[in-house]
Each structure stands twice: as structure tokens, then as C-alpha cells.
Amino acid sequence: MKSVFNIEGLVRENVKKLKPYSSARDEFKDFKKDMIFLDANENPFNNGVNRYPDPQQRDLKSVLAEQRRVSATQILLGNGSDEVLDLLFRAFCEPKVDNVITLPPTYGMYKVLADINAVENREVLLTSDFQINIDEILNTIDERTKLLFICSPNNPTGNSMHVEDIEKLLHNFNGLIILDEAYIDFSKQQSWLNRLDDFPNLIITQTLSKAYGMAGIRLGICYASKEIIDVLNKIKPPYNINELTHQKALEKVLDKNLVSKEIKSILIEKGKLLKVLLQIKFISKVYSSDSNFVLVKVDDATKRYNQLIEKGIVVRNRTTQPLCKNTLRFTVGTHEENKALVKALKEIS
Numbered sequence: 001m002k003s004v005f006n007i008e009g010l011v012r013e014n015v016k017k018l019k020p021y022s023s024a025r026d027e028f029k030d031f032k033k034d035m036i037f038l039d040a041n042e043n044p045f046n047n048g049v050n051r052y053p054d055p056q057q058r059d060l061k062s063v064l065a066e067q068r069r070v071s072a073t074q075i076l077l078g079n080g081s082d083e084v085l086d087l088l089f090r091a092f093c094e095p096k097v098d099n100v101i102t103l104p105p106t107y108g109m110y111k112v113l114a115d116i117n118a119v120e121n122r123e124v125l126l127t128s129d130f131q132i133n134i135d136e137i138l139n140t141i142d143e144r145t146k147l148l149f150i151c152s153p154n155n156p157t158g159n160s161m162h163v164e165d166i167e168k169l170l171h172n173f174n175g176l177i178i179l180d181e182a183y184i185d186f187s188k189q190q191s192w193l194n195r196l197d198d199f200p201n202l203i204i205t206q207t208l209s210k211a212y213g214m215a216g217i218r219l220g221i222c223y224a225s226k227e228i229i230d231v232l233n234k235i236k237p238p239y240n241i242n243e244l245t246h247q248k249a250l251e252k253v254l255d256k257n258l259v260s261k262e263i264k265s266i267l268i269e270k271g272k273l274l275k276v277l278l279q280i281k282f283i284s285k286v287y288s289s290d291s292n293f294v295l296v297k298v299d300d301a302t303k304r305y306n307q308l309i310e311k312g313i314v315v316r317n318r319t320t321q322p323l324c325k326n327t328l329r330f331t332v333g334t335h336e337e338n339k340a341l342v343k344a345l346k347e348i349s
């Protein structure tokens, strides 16, 4: 079914024609040089942030490129993954004409972004064991299907998708597959990053919001072919990553030991939590988790959610999500926080 992949054929006409905004920092790039900068109407008094930031975040990208063994030209950074995902809609999906496919139960932003961009969202439910329903997806794809969102490990279910299924879709779909790896650093499975060059239609998104502990700075990362990244660069806001975020992110990605120490500790805590959860009477199922959260099935999710709130603990009630009736999602916290959760669960049991 698949012909030769052609990125040009996927880009919206207006984006193809558009001449991108050219900022002062685009026109004179060597702004680290000791020069007098009178080109951007900035305030000249130095306070650390009086200058516009690097529109291409070259320092951070070069570290990421080296660590992940990709080229810096295969990276785009966004104000959270959410901005990256939004750029994908705006670059590739013609409002009211094109469609995308999402696989509920999954991350809610894909659908919200489709709605914001007036793009039809075709939902293909996961199977009962939260895996990809390949046949149904292949039946749903048509010539206007531009994007397919796969979240692995998936939020809120916590599991990873089968590698062979993703492979099959990459081989059989002529649009773009966005593989959301927000939780990949907690997973036993390998990232798809080392296979990026094998698939011209693969886009991988990651984030500093979860394993890297930096949800507050808003830094999302998109990895794809240079051709795809070029298209996104054309339409991104010129200074979408602010200087403070750039500096904080750089510090953190360079501190690999701290990051892996925290991940290890969260995974150990998850292991302990999984065992104890099984002993709680009203929890009938603890789903296996490849991430930093655990989905459980309970007798009455809304009742248990409210009881936990009364005990001062906020979890996520996922009962309204398809295939997730009476489920709660627990983020793995610190040792003390998890102990408090277990204590509360026992008390209301």
C-alpha cells in the first residue's frame, strides 16, 4: 500500500509557500562574539536576560545531539511537548480537510489539539490489553490521514506498545507517526531514537517534564528527519525557548548522574508500591507499568478518589476514559509520599 515517502506531499500549501519571520538573531548569528549589539532594540544593561535567546538553542541541541547520537539538525525544541505537537498539526494538517488518528485511552492533548486546529480526530480504541489495534487503524487510514499518534509507554495505562506493531505501521502508513516517548526513561524498552534514520515518517517526542524533573521550565523535544525539522522550524515562534529554560535544561541534561539516580529511585519505589497495592482489598487489578505511574482498577473509582482527597492525597480518576472504568492513576512519589498513599488506602479499605 505504501508508495515512496514524500514529505513535500504532506506539508500544507500555506506553509510550503510561507517565508518565515527573520529575527535579529537569525540575521546575525554569532552573538556570542564580543560585538556591540544594536540590532534588536534590547535594553543594553546586562541582567542575564536582557538579550533575546538563541532562536535555535544551539548549546542545548549540541549536548542532546551528542547524548542521543543524532544530528542537531534532527532536533526541534518546544515550550513543552505540547507546543511541538501543536506545530505538527499546523505544519501538516489542513483544517476541515485532513484527519489524524489517536488511540484512546491515551494522552488527552492530541484530541484537544486536533479540535483547536479544526482537524478531524479519528479514534481507534486500543485492544482490551491496551495494545495497538493494527487492522482497525489500517482500515481507518485514508488519503487525508496525516498524523498517527502512538504513546509508548502510554498514558494513562502505563504499558509500552509492541515494537512489531509500531514497525508495521511505520512500513504501511504514508503519513507521519508521532511516537510520544514522554515516559521512555522509566521504561525497560529502548527508545526508537536509534532507528530514526530508518524511518522517514517517524517523529519522536520526548520531554524534560517527567524523568528529568523539570515540568516547570516547559521543555519538549522533537526528533525527526532534517526535512521534517526544517518544516517545523519554518513555523515555530522565533524565541519559543526562553533563556532561563535554556540554561536550566542545559544544566540538567549535563547532570546525567543525578537524572539516572532519581529515575532509579522512582523505579525502586514503584516496585514497592506495586507489591503493596495488590494487598488492598478494593483494588482488583494493578496494571503493569513501564512508566512512573501505576493504573489500578478499583470497586468505585469516584468514591475512592474522594476518600483519598479527604486524606489529603490527590490522584487521578480515569474512570471516564474508554477501557478505564473504575481506574485510578497513581504517580509514584517520594518514599514518604508513597507510604502516606498506602497508609490512606489501608485506612479507607
Ligand SMILES: *Cc1c(COP(=O)(O)O)cnc(C)c1O
Binding pocket: 079, 080, 081, 082, 083, 107, 151, 155, 180, 182, 206, 207, 208, 209, 210, 215, 218, 219, 220
Ligand atoms: C506528561 C506528558 C507529556 C509532557 O508534555 P510537556 O508539554 O512536555 O510537559 C507528553 N506526552 C505525554 C503522554 C505525557 O503524559
